[in-house]
Amino acid sequence: MPERRFSIVGVVGDIRVAGWDTASRPMLYFSAVQMPVTDISLVVKTSAAMDRLPAIVQDIVAKIDANQPV
DSSP states (O other), X not given: OOOOOOOOOOOOOOBOSSOTTSOOBOOOOOOTTTSOOSXXXXXXXXXXXXXXXXXXXXXXXXXXXXXXXX
């Protein structure tokens, strides 16, 4: 089996994967070019009201790629 090499695209601190009330743990992220996936998760830190969050995220994504579903 050939050896796979990956480029580091960023460094983050430990994260809470299962919720705010769980212990944080180390996490790896890969560029979608290096390791394509069929689903993704989006983590948003905001001071906005939670009921406004979906519209804010949809707006930002539409500015980047209007054809990208959210």
